[in-house]
Amino acid sequence: MLLDILSPARVLFGPGSSYRLGEEARRLGKRALVVTGRRSLTVSGNMQQRIVTPLRQAGLESIFFSQVSAEPTVDIVDQARKLAQEEQCEMVIGVGGGSVLDVAKATAGLFREEAPTRDYHAGREITTPRLPWIAVPTTAGSGSEVTNNAVLINPHSSLKASIRNDAWIADVAIVDPIFSMVMPKKLTAQTGLDALTHAIESYTSRWANPFSDALSEKAVLLIMQNIYTAYQLGRSREAREKMMLGSLMAGITLNQVRVGAVHALSHSIGLKYGLAHGLVCGVLLPYVMEFNYPRVVEKYANLAYQSGIASPSLDEKAAANRLIHYVYRLREKLQIPDKLGTLGLQKTDLPDLVKAALTSTSLEANPRMAKREDLLEILEKNLV
Ligand SMILES: [Fe+2]
Structure with a gap:
């Protein structure tokens, strides 16, 4: 190694x-x-x-x-x-x-x-x-x-x-x-979803290793278990502390093994429509997780078991699906839109957005090879 x-x-x-x-x-x-x-x-x-x-x-x-x-x-x-x-x-x-x-x-x-x-x-x-x-x-x-x-x-x-x-x-x-205790709800949701994206994308990075896995896995769990409390009860010191720790740990690990397709897409989309980075990441995360699913079933399942959203008796595929559904549901609870279309994404812009994303180095770390058609399909699902 x-x-x-x-x-x-x-x-x-x-x-x-x-x-x-x-x-x-x-x-x-x-x-x-x-x-x-x-x-x-x-x-x-x-x-x-x-x-x-x-x-x-x-x-x-x-x-x-x-x-x-x-x-x-x-x-x-x-x-x-x-x-x-x-x-x-x-x-x-x-x-x-x-x-x-x-x-x-x-x-x-x-x-x-x-x-x-x-x-x-x-x-x-x-x-x-x-x-x-x-x-x-x-x-x-x-x-x-x-x-x-x-x-x-x-x-x-x-x-x-x-x-x-x-x-x-x-x-x-x-x-x-x-x-972080004075962050308004919207900022808490958007920055928290950015941190969750860092943690999940680094955990499933093509270059993930035992060292990064230890940090990424713990970061995912800390964020999953505290993001909603931090959002609802901003003065909860414990939730804020654990969110900050999760974000820090994800930062250390993404520095080593990078992130993935969510980040490859988010830069060009955020720039084109003037949208906050965390917001774009939050909307895209479950769509990209669905795309990556076949290559990372074991890792998604592990997160689902560890976080308690899937019981150990559930098979890996079902447990991995639970994680994706959890992220969809979390997004809804944090009042993050379901699709980028509601934030301005236009069909005519898709080819240019995908072209820009294909030049991103983040894409190299994505666990499943994402070609032009794949990224287009992810964005087409985001049209209203
Ligand atoms: Fe980010």
């Missing part, structure tokens, strides 16, 4: 772990660019209490970049890089959802590079070392705090893709579930 395991450098996990931000940041430098989203962190009071104050008390100078919105572009990264350079920052701290963390990651990663971000997005080689950076996720979804890639949109070429670099994994990930 040959394994190539890429692990996060350091992860601090648990309620209250963000109070260690100051001491961790102090180890890495004195002047930080703090990348955040536009509003929610400030409105919740977490910005002052859990970010600004600990950094000030640790003697750090902070420069704030709060321009990141959902689905960030290469141009936003250029702005953040410019500010970091002008202010001579020594490190970057990203506090937010996957979009914010991806911008922080790319800002640190390209700090010493000269060319615009769009060039690296198009494949230009990165030759300089990054700035130190700390990831503080506020949602349980992307896993970006422990991954090596930043998903960005180039609005000029209409391409949504990752810049990927093994050296870009954060120096420290501070994963404090307290941040």
Whole structure:
């Protein structure tokens, strides 16, 4: 067996772990660019209490970049890089959802590079070392705090893709579930389904191995058992903590064995119709699971047995089907639409969307070979 395991450098996990931000940041430098989203962190009071104050008390100078919105572009990264350079920052701290963390990651990663971000997005080689950076996720979804890639949109070429670099994994990930307790229901559902998709797709990845399986399987179970409680009872600390742990574990494993056809399709669809990544993943997940079913019966069945949705006496095929039906039902309970058609998917767009998906590296990890006709069929089922 040959394994190539890429692990996060350091992860601090648990309620209250963000109070260690100051001491961790102090180890890495004195002047930080703090990348955040536009509003929610400030409105919740977490910005002052859990970010600004600990950094000030640790003697750090902070420069704030709060321009990141959902689905960030290469141009936003250029702005953040410019500010970091002008202010001579020594490190970057990203506090937010996957979009914010991806911008922080790319800002640190390209700090010493000269060319615009769009060039690296198009494949230009990165030759300089990054700035130190700390990831503080506020949602349980992307896993970006422990991954090596930043998903960005180039609005000029209409391409949504990752810049990927093994050296870009954060120096420290501070994963404090307290941040996620203020997430509204819709965001909880969408980010949670993204995390569930990471866990299931990595578990059934073509490159899955015993090391990744251990993490992916546990991640699936943690998310399955807590997503609905986190959605219904947002202040449930236990559910939020377990969702955050599941998302973190799925992030570590997807970094090693990648994801699959859901993710291959989701980037081009999200970009075309301006839809949130987690939403597209949530709608597509059971359709892709049905497609993959013949190749992963044993693994789906195992998840069904382990989670208790199928009794051990049920045969594997029936148990695997239970898992797919569970995901359909879960989606409904989380008020996620049944088809992408209700979100704008048009029949005339399908060939271009499939063409874009076929270039995605995520497709290589899908357990069942997905050809053009297969992806078309999955999307045709999504038309209203
Ligand atoms: Fe994702």
